[in-house]
Amino acid sequence: MIKDACGVVGLYSDRDVSSRLCNSLIALQHRGQESAGIAVFDETVKGKINLHKSMGLVPEVFNQTILKGLKGDVGIGHVRYSTAGESIPANSQPYLAKDPGFAIAMNGNIPNYQELKRTMSNSTFDTTSDLELVAHLLTAALKEKSDWFKAIEDTMEKLVGAYTLVILTEKGELIAVRGPLGIRPLCLGRIDETYVIASETSALDSLRARLIRDVEPGEVVLIDERGLQTRLLDLRPHAHCMFEWVYFARADSVVEGISVHAVRERLGRNLAREHPVDCDIVIPVPDSGRSAASGFAMESGKPLLEGFIKNRYLGRTFIMPHQNEREEHLKFNPIKTVVKGKRVVLVDDSIVRGTTLPKLVHLLKSAGSREVHVRISCPPIRSPCLYGIDFPTFEELIASEKSVSEIREKVKADSLVYQTVDGLIEAIGLPREELCLACLTGKYPTRFGDIGLEQLREICGRTGGKG
Ligand code: SF4
Incomplete structure (x- = not known):
C-alpha cells in the first residue's frame, strides 16, 4: 500500500465551520490516515485560535461534542500520513505558532529541511516535522516584514520541494499557498458566502461547493473581510506530480482541470x-x-x-506489528x-x-x-x-x-x-x-x-x- 503525505482544507465563512471542515477532511481521508486536526478562529476572544488534533481517522478524532466546542467562522483542517518526521502526536497538524499567533497545516515535503534547520540554531524545535521549520521561517520573516505576502515570498525563496499550506492568522484571515512547482494540488471553491480551499475537489464536492479554479503554483491567496486577494509570487516552471492522477487523488477529483478518473x-x-x-x-x-x-x-x-x-x-494494516x-x-x-x-x-x-x-x-x-x-x-x-x-x-x-x-x-x-x-x-x-516524472526517470525537478x-x-x- 502506498501512502500519500497529507490533505489540507480551509474555510472562510459567515457561520460556524468546524462540522464542514470535518466533512471535508473525511473526503480527503485517502490522503492521510494517521492523524487529523482542526483549528478555528475564535472571534469572541481577541486573537484566540482553538485547536483540536489527535492520532486516528477523522471520525475517531472528532465527535459532535468536540466540534461544538470548536466555534468559529474561519478555520483550517488537516489529515496526515507521515513521510517525514515520526508518526507521533506532536507531529500531527495544524501546528500552532506563537508571536505572532497563527495555525498552519501543510501537504508535501521539504528535502532541504536539514540544511535549513542547521541555519536556525536560535530556534527551538518541539516536533520533527517539516511544518514546524516552515512555521519558524514564517515567524522570522513576519517579524521583519509584518506583511503576510512578503513573509511568504521570503520563505518560498528558501524552501526546496513540494508544499501546499493553509494558514489561519490571529486576525481571522485565511491564507492558502501553493509551492512554485505546483507538485501537490490545491484548489479554490465557493458556496454561498463561504470560500473553500482544499487539496482536492472531492472536499469541495462534499460541501457542495463550486470549483472556482486551481490555486496557481507560486500563488498566495489571502481571504479576509474585504474579500479575496491574490499574488503570484514565483513563476518557476511547473512540475505537477503525475502520481496524483495515477493513484493518489480520488477518482472523482479534478486536478489541473483534468478528471482523475478519465486519465x-x-x-x-x-x-x-x-x-x-x-x-x-x-x-x-x-x-x-x-x-x-x-x-x-x-x-x-x-x-x-x-x-x-x-x-x-481490516483497518490500517500498517499498524499491525508483524509482516505476516x-x-x-x-x-x-x-x-x-x-x-x-x-x-x-x-x-x-x-x-x-x-x-x-x-x-x-x-x-x-x-x-x-x-x-x-x-x-x-x-x-x-x-x-x-x-x-x-x-x-x-x-x-x-x-x-x-x-x-x-x-x-x-x-x-x-x-x-x-x-x-x-x-x-x-x-x-x-x-x-x-509541466510534469514531475522523477520517480520514473530519475530526473528531479529541484536542485536535488x-x-x-x-x-x-x-x-x-x-x-x-x-x-
Ligand atoms: S511524480 Fe513521482 S517523484 Fe514526482 S512528486 Fe510524484 S511521486 Fe514524487
Missing part, C-alpha cells in the same frame, strides 16, 4: 491498444486498478468483472465462480515493492484461472520520491533492481506489461515539461537533481522506507 481510464485504454491479449475477462485490483481496468475492458471489448472481494474491515499479519489473503479473496477456468487480465495502477502482486496472481491461479496477464497503468517506478510520497528507497523499489521480465518471473504472471512514459503523458494531457546517488539515498532515508 485512469485512458491509461487502461492505452494498455489495451498497445498490448492486446487474448483473454476472457478483465478484473481490477480493488480499488486502485478500477478506473484503468474499466478503460482496458472498454477498449478490448472484454467484460469487466469483480474478481476479488476486498475486506474493508499483512498477508494478502486476509485482505483479498478471489471470487472463484468468476475467475475459475478463465484467461484473466488483472489491472493495477503501479508496482512499488512488488510484494502484493505475486500473492494476487497466486490467489487467482489457486482459484482456477487458466492464465493471468498483468497490466500496470503506471510506468516502472525506479527512483524514490523526494516530494512527500511514501515510496521506499532504491533497494526496495523492485523496478530499480529488476528488469520487466525478471519482475514478471517473480510475479509468476503469464505476461506483464507496464504503461510507457509517453502513454502516461498522453493520458494526462499536459506537456511533458544534481546530487550524487549516495546523498540522494541519505535524503530518501528521511522520506521513504515505510509502508
Whole structure:
C-alpha cells in the first residue's frame, strides 16, 4: 500500500465551520490516515485560535461534542500520513505558532529541511516535522516584514520541494499557498458566502461547493473581510506530480482541470491498444486498478468483472506489528465462480515493492484461472520520491533492481506489461515539461537533481522506507 503525505482544507465563512471542515477532511481521508486536526478562529476572544488534533481517522478524532466546542467562522483542517518526521502526536497538524499567533497545516515535503534547520540554531524545535521549520521561517520573516505576502515570498525563496499550506492568522484571515512547482494540488471553491480551499475537489464536492479554479503554483491567496486577494509570487516552471492522477487523488477529483478518473481510464485504454491479449475477462485490483481496468475492458471489448472481494474491515494494516499479519489473503479473496477456468487480465495502477502482486496472481491461479496477464497503468517506478510520497528507497523499489521480465518471473504472471512514459503523458494531457516524472526517470525537478546517488539515498532515508 502506498501512502500519500497529507490533505489540507480551509474555510472562510459567515457561520460556524468546524462540522464542514470535518466533512471535508473525511473526503480527503485517502490522503492521510494517521492523524487529523482542526483549528478555528475564535472571534469572541481577541486573537484566540482553538485547536483540536489527535492520532486516528477523522471520525475517531472528532465527535459532535468536540466540534461544538470548536466555534468559529474561519478555520483550517488537516489529515496526515507521515513521510517525514515520526508518526507521533506532536507531529500531527495544524501546528500552532506563537508571536505572532497563527495555525498552519501543510501537504508535501521539504528535502532541504536539514540544511535549513542547521541555519536556525536560535530556534527551538518541539516536533520533527517539516511544518514546524516552515512555521519558524514564517515567524522570522513576519517579524521583519509584518506583511503576510512578503513573509511568504521570503520563505518560498528558501524552501526546496513540494508544499501546499493553509494558514489561519490571529486576525481571522485565511491564507492558502501553493509551492512554485505546483507538485501537490490545491484548489479554490465557493458556496454561498463561504470560500473553500482544499487539496482536492472531492472536499469541495462534499460541501457542495463550486470549483472556482486551481490555486496557481507560486500563488498566495489571502481571504479576509474585504474579500479575496491574490499574488503570484514565483513563476518557476511547473512540475505537477503525475502520481496524483495515477493513484493518489480520488477518482472523482479534478486536478489541473483534468478528471482523475478519465486519465485512469485512458491509461487502461492505452494498455489495451498497445498490448492486446487474448483473454476472457478483465478484473481490477480493488480499488486502485478500477478506473484503468474499466478503460482496458472498454477498449478490448472484454467484460469487466469483480474478481476479488476486498475486506474493508481490516483497518490500517500498517499498524499491525508483524509482516505476516499483512498477508494478502486476509485482505483479498478471489471470487472463484468468476475467475475459475478463465484467461484473466488483472489491472493495477503501479508496482512499488512488488510484494502484493505475486500473492494476487497466486490467489487467482489457486482459484482456477487458466492464465493471468498483468497490466500496470503506471510506468516502472525506479527512483524514490523526494516530494512527500511514501515510496521506499532504491533497494526496495523492485523496478530499480529488476528488469520487466525478471519482475514478471517473480510475479509468476503469464505476461506483464507496464504503461510507457509517453502513454502516461498522453493520458494526462499536459506537456511533458509541466510534469514531475522523477520517480520514473530519475530526473528531479529541484536542485536535488544534481546530487550524487549516495546523498540522494541519505535524503530518501528521511522520506521513504515505510509502508
Ligand atoms: S517523484 Fe513521482 S511521486 Fe514524487 S512528486 Fe514526482 S511524480 Fe510524484
